[in-house]
Amino acid sequence: MAAYVYGGQIGGNGSRFSETQIFEKYFPPTSKIPQEGFFCNNANAALRKDIWCKNRFNEELTGLEDMELAKRLVQQNMKIAYIADAKVYHLHDESWLKVRRRYEREAIALQYVMPQVHVHFSDFLRYYVSAVLSDIGCALQERKLMAVYREILMFRLMQYWGTYRGNHEHRKLSKEMKEMYFFPK
Structure with a gap:
């Protein structure tokens, strides 16, 4: 059960x-x-x-x-x-800024749930390009690329930039805390 x-x-x-x-x-x-x-x-x-x-x-x-x-x-x-x-x-009626912030918040939380996951800038680039190309392929198959290509570019940019920033922000805060704790005087 x-x-x-x-x-x-x-x-x-x-x-x-x-x-x-x-x-x-x-x-x-x-x-x-x-x-x-x-x-x-x-x-x-x-x-x-x-x-x-x-x-x-x-x-x-x-x-x-x-x-x-x-x-x-x-x-x-x-x-x-x-x-x-x-x-x-499941509907999200969000501005692009809110999409980015949602993924930032989730990336910060992911550090608690799965601390072994680190998103580097190269990951951001790779995920963004890969997702955009995949979405474009699907949109082509569905014959709606012209109607959604700008939206695809922006959504995936906000998704992965937010993820990178949230993950990076957590690491930046962690570094500051480590310096406070370990750095002599």
């Missing part, structure tokens, strides 16, 4: 093209009961009450509280399940 269950997500008519590509990546058409790992998204999730009473979200995180909770549950030998058919529309 799964302790934490989440369902699929899809974009709506107002969704940005690249975000719908992200939904397709993270919410595939096949359920995984139980799944491997601790990816989870609380935009469409259920958690057993007895487990919730003992395991709350970490409200100090700037995002990814769902993954952090799922990680703790997996560490307690509990199961996470993904139900593909339980779909909801």
Whole structure:
């Protein structure tokens, strides 16, 4: 039996093209009961009450509280399940600045959830170019490239620049704290 269950997500008519590509990546058409790992998204999730009473979200995180909770549950030998058919529309009506800030917040939180993940500037470039090319290929297949190519460029720029900045900001703060603690007088 799964302790934490989440369902699929899809974009709506107002969704940005690249975000719908992200939904397709993270919410595939096949359920995984139980799944491997601790990816989870609380935009469409259920958690057993007895487990919730003992395991709350970490409200100090700037995002990814769902993954952090799922990680703790997996560490307690509990199961996470993904139900593909339980779909909801997940809509973000955000300015480009808010998209960037969302990914910054998530990257800061990811350092807590997965401290081994480091995003370097070369990663930013590689992820950006790769995602843009992938999105352009999908948009070409769907015959909507001309309508969405600017949006693809901006969304992926804000996504990966925000991720880089959030990851880098955490490392910069960590360096300042290390210098305060370890540097003699």
